[in-house]
Amino acid sequence: MRAIDRRGWVYALMALLGFAALAAAGDGYALRIATLVGIYAIAAIGFQLVFGHLGLLALSQGAFFGIGAYALALATVELGVTPLPGLLIAVLVPALLGALVALPVARLESHYVALATLGLAQLALLLATNLEVLGGANGVYGVPPLTVLGVNLAEGWPMLVAVWLGVALALALGGWATAGRRGARLTTLRDAPLAAPALGLDPMGYRVGMFALAAGTAGLGGGLQALDLGVVSPAVLRFDVMVTLLAIAVVGGRGSGLGAVAAAALLVPLPELFRGFESGYLIVYGGAMLAAIVLLPRGLDGALARMVPRPAPIPPRQGTVPPRLGVALRVEGLSRRFGGVVALDGVSFTVPSGRIVGLIGANGSGKTTALNRISGLDRVGGGEMWLGKTRIDTLSPARRARLGLARGFQHPEIPADLSVFEVVVAAAPSGEAAMAALDRTGLIDRAREPAASLGPAARRGLDLARALATGPSVLLLDEPAAGLTAEERDRLSSLLRRLAREGRALLVVEHSMDFLLPLADRIICLDAGRVIAEGTADTVAADPAVRTAYLGREVVS
Amino acid sequence: MIEAIPQLLVNALALGSTYALAALGFVLVINAVGAVNFAHGELVMLGGFVAVGLAATLPETAVLPGLIVLPGVMLALAAVGLVLALIGYAPLRRAPPVSVFISTIAIGLIIQHAVTAGIGPEPRVGPPLIGTGSVELFGAVIARQQLATIAVAGLLLVAVHALLKHTRFGRRLRAAAQDPVMARAIGIPVVLTTAASFAMAGALAGAAGLMLSNQYFVAPTDGAVLMLKAYVATVIGGWGRVWGAALGAFAIAAFETVVAASVSYLVAEVLLYVGVLALLMLRPRGLFGEAEGRRA
Amino acid sequence: MSRLFHTLVAALVVMVTAMAARAAEPVSIPVLVPITGFLALEGTAQRNGAVLALDTPPAGVSVTYEVSDTATSPEVAVTALRRALDRFDPVAIAAPIFGTQMLAMAPIANRAGVPLITVSGTAKITELGHDVVFRFFPTDAVVKVAQARYAVRELGVKRPAILYQTTAYGQSGHGHLVRTLAELGIAPVLEEAIDPGIKDLLPALERARAAGADGLLLQLHSGPTALAVRQAHGLGLGLPIVAGSAMHQPSTAALLDPAALKGVCAETASAPIADARPAVKAFAVAFEARFGTKPDAFALGQYDGVRMVLAAVAGGARTAGAVRDWLAANRYEGLAMSYVSDGTGNMAHDAIIVCYDGNSRVPRIVKRYDAVDGIR
Structure with missing residues (x-):
């Protein structure tokens, strides 16, 4: 699955230049700046996991940096722990807190995540400033320097090397956490938040894990800073640290660990360059930060990706998706109200395995609402839903998907940054299964293309492939034929027939009658949330109520 | 036990009304561009310093010095708001919203440190709206400035309400906030409504800054706290709800005053953040709900 | 005999000129104080006091200095200190009023043997066993x-x-x-x-x-x-x-x-604008003429501290170590008060x-x- 990323060479060149500049300056001041670059880079690499990969603006990363620093300082000064195990404590305490914070916070939507995490950071600052056990406003001083096997790494080159080993560790951890199928799943959760649960992806687990990892990484940075300075004060918990990390992450490019390192090397020494301006240097620094974000709105890594595109992973050979066949979908008395409007009113039907059931009705008759209720995206309202012998109406959408219920969307959310293969593998049990699904929808030759380059018809094919890759026994499709050419419709029809013949149950919502009527074994017609007709295509099409409610108008238009 | 209840209430109301002006500007920008303006606190602070500077040009004997300079301060800060939109938002309107976070943080840094370097780090006192002195009300001594602050802020809030609710411009502004793509499609000049939102945010921040600078002085480092207050008020009030933000601001001021007067400042501050977190857990869309339902 | 005498005289002349040249060679006293952030008011007073002293050194002393901001965190202060130590070879450093920054800086300055001249009131900074912290403001x-x-x-x-x-x-x-x-x-x-x-x-x-x-x-x-x-x-x-x-x-x-x-x-510690003594009045006038603001006790304390360092240099202390020893051993009549170390670097004892x-x-x-x- 790995392809050689030529951007690595660009970063290597940057690292070489940075090292040359450092060796040329060579004094303790230059080494100290380079050490600070490493310390902030570590915390920023961690921040990329939540901010970049989860897409959550968690403004608690700066606080976790500070908590790591405090944990190390208190462990070494108050408990007499030596610095090296102290660093472990500096990682574990914030990691644990990060996981705890993630449980409630990860349920929130974007801007509320920002304020909730900012509030937590403010609380940490208030406690550190006011609690005497934490040293109050003066903080904790007398933190011993880092010693490894009796060698003192307090300053200069030894400390620099120790810190940059930490950078390498953070990069490796971040890379591991976001590589391959897991990376594709994270991107899907971030860029396709509605589709992801329907594909069996549960955000909570990922969010808790990533929060913990990010917080632990921040703690490592903070612990190293405490060792480097010898004191820890509430200054490490102030919003300034968070601003630095956020600026590094954004200027580095969303999600990119190496980009964060490059941005740290750019932004951390920046104020030092303007020291000559005395109190005006932060004005110039602000100006430089503004210029950086205006000139590089997608960050260093984003700009680099334009010049040297990220190579798509090389897909494996094709395998098979083992379907769970022979399970029927049954709904009974499904109902849903929006305010005073009744969207579904006691809808009951069955979709047997091996059959295609068409769901028709005018706009607003409740078709998509029914799909949302069945797939679990909408969990409000009454009625029972059964997948075979399992009652599913209390289960999360991700659980339903894992039981074999898959869904295609009318307007599929496709993560733009992924290749076609990656979009599908995010939902598949294996790379081979993903290739099998792509093969069925005729996209296998385009597996390495960027998903963003697909046309509308191919996007729907990709959405269907993604749904198939989960190995479903029941497939819900929302207007799969909309916008397709006659030829594409024919291909879709025969694919759907094959899928049913193999033993799947298909529920298809569709407006286009000349597509649906020949395809479906049975048709259900909804009007104002009620089933007004059910039967074979011919009987339903001939039903006068259906003709009045729906078909008549369709024929006229 | 507490004797000064009338004074405390008036103080909370005065403080709340200035917070409300600040929060109102904050939420107008959120609605216009969907991004948080992190320089908003700095705009309030700058408004205070502009008020100090303009008042210094008045003769010593001037009556109503604050009221005289108020239009000037609002105009100046409206211009600053426009400049902010021009350099902090316009180049980034197609970039991810979080870029605007960074650009406004950078502009906030520039404003704060330009004030420190250019004017000095000393706290300053702004002009009183209607001169000094106090009046007896309900047996309590109330500063006239407090009453004037409540009156002026109240008038400004009503004026903004009228502007948003009853003018064509206001309807366009709200339409553009709800759905910029649709607004553009039906011919609303989104560039203009965006610019107007930033200018109004600046003007309201200026008014808030003026009133705060007289009552509580103004120092270059004041921005961060004010920005946080506006942020919390916006969330309490429901993201994107203009009047929710104003109500949220009053709620914060009343809460802080009451708890600080009966227990302590530390408890008030801790409880405020704990309360906000609890609120987010229990009502993830704010106390008064969000401006519009998210579309699936 | 006379040739030997001439040679000796010539050697002496060379030595004296060399020493004179050395005396005229400027010493470096960087000013590291918080001039931004929540301590900018106090830090700017420090800066101005130090700058006023450094701009008018006693006869025979030449001094260079650069002002660097230490902002509000120990980290920035330590970076500024590292820069001052590595790039300016200072004989002393005017150091921040912010106690937390001093706690971080003191061990590093101690290793380098460079005295820190401050007006910080935080008691702890002179209780760490370092002999480089000199405080020209009475402690809390x-x-x-x-x-x-x-x-x-x-x-x-x-x-x-x-x-x-x-x-x-x-x-x-x-x-x-x-x-x-x-x-x-x-x-x-x-x-x-x-x-x-x-x-x-x-x-x-x-x-x-x-x-x-x-x-x-x-x-x-x-x-x-x-x-x-x-x-x-x-x-x-x-x-x-x-x-x-x-x-x-x-x-x-x-x-x-x-x-x-x-x-x-x-x-x-002092009230420069309220003090009737002519020397203090002259200081207050010069300060306001130079900076456009009135001096406070922090400015005067920092001024006195830097003046004492300059007095040490004029008295022959040409290295950081010599200045440190001179400050520890001598009494100095400053404008605010008479300064003498209590053995730990606390120089001011009057309020x-x-x-x-x-x-x-x-x-x-x-x-x-x-x-x-x-x-x-």
Whole structure:
């Protein structure tokens, strides 16, 4: 699955230049700046996991940096722990807190995540400033320097090397956490938040894990800073640290660990360059930060990706998706109200395995609402839903998907940054299964293309492939034929027939009658949330109520 | 036990009304561009310093010095708001919203440190709206400035309400906030409504800054706290709800005053953040709900 | 014989010129102080005091300096120190008033043997066993004793309320106030911690009144001190107020109507604008002419400290180590007071109390507490 990323060479060149500049300056001041670059880079690499990969603006990363620093300082000064195990404590305490914070916070939507995490950071600052056990406003001083096997790494080159080993560790951890199928799943959760649960992806687990990892990484940075300075004060918990990390992450490019390192090397020494301006240097620094974000709105890594595109992973050979066949979908008395409007009113039907059931009705008759209720995206309202012998109406959408219920969307959310293969593998049990699904929808030759380059018809094919890759026994499709050419419709029809013949149950919502009527074994017609007709295509099409409610108008238009 | 209840209430109301002006500007920008303006606190602070500077040009004997300079301060800060939109938002309107976070943080840094370097780090006192002195009300001594602050802020809030609710411009502004793509499609000049939102945010921040600078002085480092207050008020009030933000601001001021007067400042501050977190857990869309339902 | 004599004379001339040249060679005294952030007011006073001293060195001394901001975190301060040590080879450094920054800087300066000249009041910075920290402002252990004694003994306060800031300055001052009050047999009726971001101080004043306080002891920064004084006046509390050194700063009084200042007192090390001595007056005039603001005790303390370093250089101390030893061993008659080390680098031992009469923003010196820590 790995392809050689030529951007690595660009970063290597940057690292070489940075090292040359450092060796040329060579004094303790230059080494100290380079050490600070490493310390902030570590915390920023961690921040990329939540901010970049989860897409959550968690403004608690700066606080976790500070908590790591405090944990190390208190462990070494108050408990007499030596610095090296102290660093472990500096990682574990914030990691644990990060996981705890993630449980409630990860349920929130974007801007509320920002304020909730900012509030937590403010609380940490208030406690550190006011609690005497934490040293109050003066903080904790007398933190011993880092010693490894009796060698003192307090300053200069030894400390620099120790810190940059930490950078390498953070990069490796971040890379591991976001590589391959897991990376594709994270991107899907971030860029396709509605589709992801329907594909069996549960955000909570990922969010808790990533929060913990990010917080632990921040703690490592903070612990190293405490060792480097010898004191820890509430200054490490102030919003300034968070601003630095956020600026590094954004200027580095969303999600990119190496980009964060490059941005740290750019932004951390920046104020030092303007020291000559005395109190005006932060004005110039602000100006430089503004210029950086205006000139590089997608960050260093984003700009680099334009010049040297990220190579798509090389897909494996094709395998098979083992379907769970022979399970029927049954709904009974499904109902849903929006305010005073009744969207579904006691809808009951069955979709047997091996059959295609068409769901028709005018706009607003409740078709998509029914799909949302069945797939679990909408969990409000009454009625029972059964997948075979399992009652599913209390289960999360991700659980339903894992039981074999898959869904295609009318307007599929496709993560733009992924290749076609990656979009599908995010939902598949294996790379081979993903290739099998792509093969069925005729996209296998385009597996390495960027998903963003697909046309509308191919996007729907990709959405269907993604749904198939989960190995479903029941497939819900929302207007799969909309916008397709006659030829594409024919291909879709025969694919759907094959899928049913193999033993799947298909529920298809569709407006286009000349597509649906020949395809479906049975048709259900909804009007104002009620089933007004059910039967074979011919009987339903001939039903006068259906003709009045729906078909008549369709024929006229 | 507490004797000064009338004074405390008036103080909370005065403080709340200035917070409300600040929060109102904050939420107008959120609605216009969907991004948080992190320089908003700095705009309030700058408004205070502009008020100090303009008042210094008045003769010593001037009556109503604050009221005289108020239009000037609002105009100046409206211009600053426009400049902010021009350099902090316009180049980034197609970039991810979080870029605007960074650009406004950078502009906030520039404003704060330009004030420190250019004017000095000393706290300053702004002009009183209607001169000094106090009046007896309900047996309590109330500063006239407090009453004037409540009156002026109240008038400004009503004026903004009228502007948003009853003018064509206001309807366009709200339409553009709800759905910029649709607004553009039906011919609303989104560039203009965006610019107007930033200018109004600046003007309201200026008014808030003026009133705060007289009552509580103004120092270059004041921005961060004010920005946080506006942020919390916006969330309490429901993201994107203009009047929710104003109500949220009053709620914060009343809460802080009451708890600080009966227990302590530390408890008030801790409880405020704990309360906000609890609120987010229990009502993830704010106390008064969000401006519009998210579309699936 | 005469040739030998000539050779010796020539050698002597060469040596003397070399020494003279060496004497004229400038020494470096970088100024590292917080000129941005929440301590910018105090840090700028420090900066200006140091710069005034460095711009007018004694005859025969040539000095170079650069001002660097230490902002609000130990990290920035340590970076600035590293830069000063590595790039300027300093004989001494004017160092930040911010105690936390000093705690981080002291061990590094100690290793380099370079003296740090500061006006920080944080007691701990001279208690770490380093011999490079020299403090030209009385510690909280001195000024807080003066503040508490004045309130209790001169004003008869028996039930004081203490309002203090949740910063190093406020917490350290609060601790020393409570200790001194306990020695005087007094227990405060209210001890309220106040974040610098708090706007309205009325709730605290109301609680002081509800607690039955008969006097206010303030340990707040400039703006909040002025606010407390004004709101107490507006509320008609009528309580005597003895404030911390922030009150004596001219920028604090500038925020207030003189009438609101009636009966307000403050501790400080010196009060340059209130001092009638000609040398101090001349300093105040020169300071205002140069910087456009009035000097406070922090500016004067830093000025005196840097002047003492320059005196050491003029007295032949040409290296950091020599300056350090000179500062530790000698007494120096500064403008504010007479400075001598107590053995740990505390140079200042006197405090004064100033009070405002309600007609002017310039206070009067009403009481001197000399040698509070027993060092003369």
